[in-house]
Amino acid sequence: MNSSGFTPRDILDLLLQSGGDFYDIHIYQIFNQVGAMKAREITTNYNAYNRTQAESQRIMRSSCSWNLWKELMKEVSESSTETQNALMVVAVLIATVTYQAILSPPSGFWSAEKGKSQTINTVQKRGMTPGEAVMASDPEIFAVFTVFNAIGFFASLAMISLLTSGFPLRAGLRLAILSMTGTYVISVIYTGPTKMREIYIVVILMGLLFLAEWVRFTMWLLKKWGVIPYTRRRH
Structure with missing residues (x-):
């Protein structure tokens, strides 16, 4: 050309x-x-080639994610029962501690009586409300605490999901984990320096995820009971 x-x-x-x-x-x-x-045929072929390359890259990225998950599953399956039990105990312990840290933050909560009787500079500037964490009076410290706590909480939930991937009632377990995640997120937003509008958004999003998991759990039960025919996936 x-x-x-x-x-x-x-x-x-x-x-x-x-x-x-x-x-x-x-x-x-x-x-x-x-x-x-001709020139237009070359352009058409080039555009088709670009589309094919983009699709190939997308498939490759999803394949890499799936391969990573399979490697993790292989690592778990090849480990001994004692190792899996030890990991499960540690993961459950971390999930419990991080969840409790949000329900009972180190500094406690503001109460209506304290809000009326005490005058603190940070409270006067921000107008702290009853039920809000005292740590939230310093948004930077509260953000750092919440981020590290959330990393530990969600990492432990991921470990629990990985260790129980072959569990027969995994659909119900996913539903329980998602419900606990929803209460965790709502607790973080409710005790932090936020407004009700953000809580409603989180409740709606978690409600949609909860509904999706409930549908999956119901479908799994119906298949187990024989109401819906069970079809195996072809590899």
């Missing part, structure tokens, strides 16, 4: 349209035999 965007096939077509001779027709036949393309 030249700087004007024409290929030899395009130039030959222009010559034939303006009245070519026998040699031009012979060259045209040779171009057809070797599969010479």
